[in-house]
Amino acid sequence: MHSFFFNYVPGNSLIHHLDPRTKLLAVMVASIFIFNAETFLELVTIAGFFVIIAFISGVNYSIFLKSLRPMSLFFIFLFFIQLFLSEGKPIFTIGFINPTYEGLITGLQITTRFIFLILFASILTATTQPVMITSGIERLIRPLPLKYIGVSSFDIATMMSLSIRFIPLLFDNAKKIQYAQMSRGMDFKNNIFKSFSSVAVPLIMSTKRTAQDIAIAMESRCYQGIYRTSLFELEMKNADWIVLLGISIMVLLFMFLI
Amino acid sequence: MSINIKNVDYSYNKNTQLETRVLENINLTIDKNEFVGITGKIGSGKSTLIKLFNGLFVPDNGYVHVDRVDASDKKTRKKVGLLFQNPHEQLFSKTVYEEIAFAPSNFGIKGDDLTERVHESLHLVGLDSKITDMSPFKLSGGEMRRVALAGVLAMKPEYLILDEPTSGMDIKGKKELYSNLKRIHSTGACVIIVSHQIDDLLPVVNKIVLMDDGKMTFAGTPSEYLENISSPVPEITQLMRGLRSKGFNVRNDVLTVDDAYGQIKNLLTKK
Ligand SMILES: Nc1ncnc2c1ncn2[C@@H]1O[C@H](COP(=O)(O)OP(=O)(O)OP(=O)(O)O)[C@@H](O)[C@H]1O
Ligand SMILES: [Mg+2]
Numbered sequence: 001m002h003s004f005f006f007n008y009v010p011g012n013s014l015i016h017h018l019d020p021r022t023k024l025l026a027v028m029v030a031s032i033f034i035f036n037a038e039t040f041l042e043l044v045t046i047a048g049f050f051v052i053i054a055f056i057s058g059v060n061y062s063i064f065l066k067s068l069r070p071m072s073l074f075f076i077f078l079f080f081i082q083l084f085l086s087e088g089k090p091i092f093t094i095g096f097i098n099p100t101y102e103g104l105i106t107g108l109q110i111t112t113r114f115i116f117l118i119l120f121a122s123i124l125t126a127t128t129q130p131v132m133i134t135s136g137i138e139r140l141i142r143p144l145p146l147k148y149i150g151v152s153s154f155d156i157a158t159m160m161s162l163s164i165r166f167i168p169l170l171f172d173n174a175k176k177i178q179y180a181q182m183s184r185g186m187d188f189k190n191n192i193f194k195s196f197s198s199v200a201v202p203l204i205m206s207t208k209r210t211a212q213d214i215a216i217a218m219e220s221r222c223y224q225g226i227y228r229t230s231l232f233e234l235e236m237k238n239a240d241w242i243v244l245l246g247i248s249i250m251v252l253l254f255m256f257l258i
Numbered sequence: 259m260s261i262n263i264k265n266v267d268y269s270y271n272k273n274t275q276l277e278t279r280v281l282e283n284i285n286l287t288i289d290k291n292e293f294v295g296i297t298g299k300i301g302s303g304k305s306t307l308i309k310l311f312n313g314l315f316v317p318d319n320g321y322v323h324v325d326r327v328d329a330s331d332k333k334t335r336k337k338v339g340l341l342f343q344n345p346h347e348q349l350f351s352k353t354v355y356e357e358i359a360f361a362p363s364n365f366g367i368k369g370d371d372l373t374e375r376v377h378e379s380l381h382l383v384g385l386d387s388k389i390t391d392m393s394p395f396k397l398s399g400g401e402m403r404r405v406a407l408a409g410v411l412a413m414k415p416e417y418l419i420l421d422e423p424t425s426g427m428d429i430k431g432k433k434e435l436y437s438n439l440k441r442i443h444s445t446g447a448c449v450i451i452v453s454h455q456i457d458d459l460l461p462v463v464n465k466i467v468l469m470d471d472g473k474m475t476f477a478g479t480p481s482e483y484l485e486n487i488s489s490p491v492p493e494i495t496q497l498m499r500g501l502r503s504k505g506f507n508v509r510n511d512v513l514t515v516d517d518a519y520g521q522i523k524n525l526l527t528k529k
Contacts, residue, residue: 185364
């Protein structure tokens with residue numbers, strides 16, 4: 001099934017009950033920390049924070065680890081790019097291939113940072129329903145003067161929730177088309193190029209068609225991209241203010257300690 | 259030569275929280291020389307059932323054999339031609355020719371043989387050979403469905419299975435399709451049609467299968483069906499049964515309008 005993106009895991013933890021805005025801000029702050037982390041100790045501290053927050057969320061650790069899987073090729077690529085292309089003391093040299101110690105260190109550093117980034121983001125997606133994430137983002141960007149570039153924060157929110165809604169649809173559809181073509185003898189082993197296009201072309205066509213249908217359905221129900229009251233009104237509670245206070249204290253401490 | 263289905267269960271999303279049992283204890287034999295209709299309410303499991311016939315789905319329990327070989331065997335894919343619901347959504351080629359040639363060429367047909375099959379299938383679905391160089395996406399919805407159907411016919415399957423082939427067709431198109439299917443059946447192929455439209459099915463098939471909520475509640479000849487099942491039956495059958503219950507001397511197994519016309523006319527002339 002489509003279990004690898006935005007896999008919300010229902011729960012009743014403190015983290016689940018926080019306002020999405022609080023969680024979004026926390027993830028932003030966490031990413032700033034992550035990208036400033038250089039030493040081993042700093043990285044370990046961040047890992048510690050992740051373990052604790054993940055524990056509080058009550059979501060099984062394996063869910064977070066699974067969210068890394070689709071990105072694993074990217075991580076490997078990132079690591080090897082650093083390893084082979086950094087200047088420094090070579091570990092060994094074969095022809096023009098020379099991994100360096102400096103490359104090894106930065107490679108590990110950068111890859112670890114990206115892994116942490118995904119892990120923290122996956123706490124957000126695991127504990128927050130996609131519609132709540134979108135309304136959180138919508139609320140956060142509402143004060144921005146977006147109307148000068150021709151969109152409103154509601155347009156952006158609508159686009160985001162529509163894209164999220166399309167992901168499982170896309171997977172189901174791809175599966176269905178693949179079965180249909182397999183019934184016509186399609187076999188990826190025979191002619192990979194033709195097999196690929198026999199799934200990709202109908203998939204793109206049908207997605208385009210669905211998108212058009214949705215647009216027409218929205219317009220015929222008077223969608224205008226202006227302010228709409230929401231089914232889920234966001235509300236900052238005490239817990240949110242406490243968490244935000246905690247985050248601010250940490251940021252201040254960090255700035256003065258460095 | 260037959261498709262044998264024995265004690266078959268099937269669930270979607272196996273081993274997850276979303277697991278749902280869609281087919282339950284299905285037992286069915288379809289002989290090669292039969293013309294079969296499968297009917298039932300929406301969501302009763304018809305489309306799922308036929309995906310077991312060419313091995314796309316593997317049953318949780320029981321087995322599906324095609325000519326005594328397990329349906330998941332490579333060889334059955336070629337024997338069993340399956341056309342999905344909304345087949346126009348699977349078109350992908352640049353030309354109608356390539357689209358129809360896709361299935362047979364996947365099964366190793368080449369050259370003149372292939373060309374001949376493409377034209378033959380186009381003819382069977384009532385399309386003009388002139389359109390072979392057109393893009394399938396430029397065709398009308400009904401024409402696209404026919405091209406998709408031709409794409410399966412070109413495989414020359416021994417078992418031809420069609421899921422709702424008449425949805426979105428006009429009456430003339432339906433008539434043509436059924437008469438073409440009868441022709442294909444007479445050449446020795448087994449034809450299996452899934453349809454809601456019992457009015458269309460009963461007069462042409464020689465076996466009818468009724469699905470209800472994942473279970474097979476009936477399988478037999480149309481006359482057995484009319485003896486045992488009170489609903490759904492064709493509207494014309496209902497009408498004649500209504501007349502009969504009002505005391506008119508008409509048969510209760512009338513399936514076609516022509517037959518009904520003959521009987522009513524008889525009644526009137528007798529008076
Ligand atoms: N990919 C899927 N994942 C989960 N459940 C499914 C899937 N496809 C179908 N189902 C469920 O299985 C049941 C049977 O579906 P199926 O498509 O076989 O019915 P059908 O008889 O062909 O209906 P229709 O007449 O609407 O075509 C339905 O309840 C449906 O919700
Ligand atoms: Mg169906």
